[in-house]
Amino acid sequence: MARGPGLSLQIIEKRFPGRPVPVFAGFALDVEPATVLAVLGPSGIGKSTLLRLVAGIDRDFHGTVELDGINAFQAPPPGFVFQDPRLLPWLTVIGNIRAAAPAMSRAAALAALARMGLAGEADAYPHQLSGGMQRRVALARAFAHNARLLLLDEPFVSLDRTLVDDMYRLISRLIGLTSPTVLLVSHQPQDAARLADRVVVLDGRPARIIADLRFPIPAASRTRQVLAAYEHQLGGFAQPGMPLPPA
């Protein structure tokens, strides 16, 4: 399995119509191959915009996105997990998986679903699944075509704690299996600390990187370090009452 590519992002300017200040201006970010990078920051700072620019969903900006030195928009599509499951409701579960990977055989798609604990749901329609199951289908879809670049936009938002733990385990295992380069956007420091090898914190307008942390250390310790950096840099921006994991 090929490891994830190096990602190089240079945004000269990204501006939304009618907004006087650009979201990004002179923004640069380089991500090493097969790195899990978490992007943290307050709501509206441009985290999701960053993912949309990398995915090619929004191409209305000045700048470049390169994967291993090649224009990212000419590379195979990334795996994308949106904030909502965003399944096509008129396709069955297996239809949704194969929408992302048309060359995938039914047997391979069934195997992918089995890895997610959804083996019996292949021919169900999305409205017949629970919210947690829909999230798992969305995750299976993102990994379906063996994407070397994976973009996760708040994948744990509005999930209860049990489901979040399930999703963590699934994502960690899938990342372990395929070693993609991952951009994880979140406003929860715990998400970043549990999954990421590196965390960047964005703030300001235009957005800039105010902290860049690399973690060659175990996950539990990471969480403490990310929380500390986050609260220090943003003046207690982290959610009040958020439990600290044991050191």
Place this chain on the structure above:
Amino acid sequence: MVFANRLFPSPIAVGWEMWVLGTQANLLPDLGKTLLRAGLAFFIAMALGTALGIVLGRVRWLDRLFSAWLLVGLNLPAIVVAIVLYIWLGLTEVALISAVVINKVPLVVTTIREGVRSFLPAYEELAQALRLSPWRKLLLVFLPQLLPFVLAAARTGLSLIWKIVLVFEVLGSDGGVGYRVSVLFQFFDIGGILAYTGAFILVVLAFEYGLLRPLERRILRWRADPA
């Protein structure tokens, strides 16, 4: 008896009349003629209206340019269109079918345009993220969102077409259910009129329950409430 039988025939009498007209007279050829006209007008109007609706739903400036014309089309009295076309083109099949199409198209355009406008940008984003080819985007994202509106346009359109085809046949044609009803009217033959009407309604019901509803259930089976 308060009412004379001749004006208020019993259902059995109407059924018998239907049988007699069907086996010994022109009921079946007339029905066939009307159905052919309605079918042709329906397919032309649906094709034209769907194409125009998609264009107006997607291209804002064209929509602004033609929205007033669409309003005129929606409110143009059907009978005026038929009379004008009969004068211009004569009492021909082309005039009759064109009149039906002109009356029906604005309704289809409006329904389809609203459908296209209601497409969720979220699915467009998904298509972009998955880098779907234009063909797969059409099949997987565009058509499934459009189909419920096409079905709605088909249903409302058919009910309109059934009615106006008959009116236009009364106004000027050489056969068909409307024409025959107008002839029967000359003789105050209420039994014959009701027999033709009943036969026509049977065809409409067969079309609705035999074709349209099963098709709708199949196409919209992904919905929580498909019917």
